[in-house]
Amino acid sequence: MRKKYFIILLYFISCFVYAQRVSEDLVPQRIILNLTPEPATSIAVTWRTNIEVNEPKVQVAISTQWIEFKNDIINSSAMKERFITEHKEEIFHYSAVIKNLLPNTKYVYRVGSDSVWSEWNQFTTADDKNSEFKFVYLGDPQNNIMEYCSRVFREAFKTASDADFWLFGGDLVTDPLDDLWSEFFYAAGFVFRVTPIIAAPGNHDHKLITVDGKLRRSREIGNTWKVHFTLPENGPDGLKETSYYLDYQGTRFVIINSQANVEEQTLWLENILAENSNKWTVVCFHHPIYSSGRERDDQKTRNAFQPLFDKYSVDLVLTGHDHSYARSKKIFNGKAVDNNVNGTVYVVSVSGPKAYPLGNKYNNLMVKTGENVQLFQVIVVKENKISFNAYTVNGLLYDSFEIIK
Ligand SMILES: [Fe+2]
Numbered sequence: 001m002r003k004k005y006f007i008i009l010l011y012f013i014s015c016f017v018y019a020q021r022v023s024e025d026l027v028p029q030r031i032i033l034n035l036t037p038e039p040a041t042s043i044a045v046t047w048r049t050n051i052e053v054n055e056p057k058v059q060v061a062i063s064t065q066w067i068e069f070k071n072d073i074i075n076s077s078a079m080k081e082r083f084i085t086e087h088k089e090e091i092f093h094y095s096a097v098i099k100n101l102l103p104n105t106k107y108v109y110r111v112g113s114d115s116v117w118s119e120w121n122q123f124t125t126a127d128d129k130n131s132e133f134k135f136v137y138l139g140d141p142q143n144n145i146m147e148y149c150s151r152v153f154r155e156a157f158k159t160a161s162d163a164d165f166w167l168f169g170g171d172l173v174t175d176p177l178d179d180l181w182s183e184f185f186y187a188a189g190f191v192f193r194v195t196p197i198i199a200a201p202g203n204h205d206h207k208l209i210t211v212d213g214k215l216r217r218s219r220e221i222g223n224t225w226k227v228h229f230t231l232p233e234n235g236p237d238g239l240k241e242t243s244y245y246l247d248y249q250g251t252r253f254v255i256i257n258s259q260a261n262v263e264e265q266t267l268w269l270e271n272i273l274a275e276n277s278n279k280w281t282v283v284c285f286h287h288p289i290y291s292s293g294r295e296r297d298d299q300k301t302r303n304a305f306q307p308l309f310d311k312y313s314v315d316l317v318l319t320g321h322d323h324s325y326a327r328s329k330k331i332f333n334g335k336a337v338d339n340n341v342n343g344t345v346y347v348v349s350v351s352g353p354k355a356y357p358l359g360n361k362y363n364n365l366m367v368k369t370g371e372n373v374q375l376f377q378v379i380v381v382k383e384n385k386i387s388f389n390a391y392t393v394n395g396l397l398y399d400s401f402e403i404i405k
Contacts, residue, residue, distance in 0.1 A: 025050035026116040032192040039126035040103035044230035056094040063106040085178035093227040103128035130250030137377040139320035139349035140171035145183035148353040156376035169320035170202025170286030176222020202286035256285035262304040273312035288319040292326035294359035323356040325370040
């Protein structure tokens with residue numbers, strides 16, 4: 001008789017443990033907001049679960065001071081994508097673009113399904129006018145992300161918790177592996193759930209191939225990029241979500257995949273720079289035009305892009321790749337020019353712990369260079385001024401300048 005009770009008890013305990021496990025596997029993970037090409041009226045959200053959710057959804061409502069927002073929820077269905085990790089584990093990623101939002105409005109949202117939801121998070125849409133905004137720029141996190149980038153991301157959030165979005169300049173991870181993306185999300189904590197992200201891919205975000213017996217980075221973006229992000233699809237054919245552009249409150253942001261063929265992107269780039277009516281233009285890609293690394297000089301990228309930056313008066317170019325810091329004078333046609341004439345400021349920065357020695361090839365063009373430093377940049381764009389502040393991971397102001405126009 002006792003044995004029978006024991007077996008029944010064991011059965012109920014097993015059921016309870018299984019239910020708990022199933023429930024945990026349905027909890028949305030790696031929730032991230034991305035900007036869309038219409039940031040005043042839409043936003044993209046991406047997440048994943050360990051086991052498949054049949055009807056993934058996003059719920060959104062205008063934020064209220066109490067929980068009455070729940071009376072006015074709008075449901076959106078999400079796309080589903082099955083993904084196999086490097087450990088042959090099956091994972092499910094979901095994405096949705098929430099549209100028809102009001103400009104400059106705070107919303108609450110959650111993701112999941114009718115059985116298991118995430119917590120409610122908040123975001124604010126962009127203004128539909130050319131008003132002041134703030135964003136954070138981060139160069140390559142790439143290595144030891146959980147160990148050493150957590151403090152950079154968290155210091156950046158403490159310094160600029162009101163940033164409207166974050167921009168990454170590539171090499172988010174050193175290999176496009178799920179384990180490393182796990183570290184990337186761990187380091188950011190809840191930040192990506194409340195602050196939209198845009199990013200340019202770096203060489204390390206691309207797949208490895210073997211050429212003549214040697215491992216090389218290919219021009220094919222790693223499988224992990226598109227399942228974790230829902231980025232604009234207005235780039236050149238074959239480079240959707242890795243080259244793209246969007247306008248944010250009077251500034252055109254052009255994100256370029258510089259690991260792909262840069263010459264083939266110049267026509268696309270010229271078109272979107274030529275028809276740009278925004279006051280400011282910021283371009284971000286991974287490989288620097290004026291390298292700060294000792295043995296680096298990316299002539300291909302410089303020859304392809306710099307004439308267009310000059311011709312269309314690009315204000316600021318943000319790059320990474322060289323694992324050091326360099327901020328140029330205003331440059332036009334390869335030469336330093338006065339601050340009151342047309343020209344472009346070029347920045348190389350790094351957020352992760354990997355450090356390369358500085359080169360001096362372009363010292364005559366630079367205002368500030370540095371090595372062995374982890375940095376984040378807080379950039380405020382106003383009607384007549386861009387204010388740029390670079391901070392060290394321990395919160396000290398490292399470099400500062402303004403572009404006035
Ligand atoms: Fe790189």
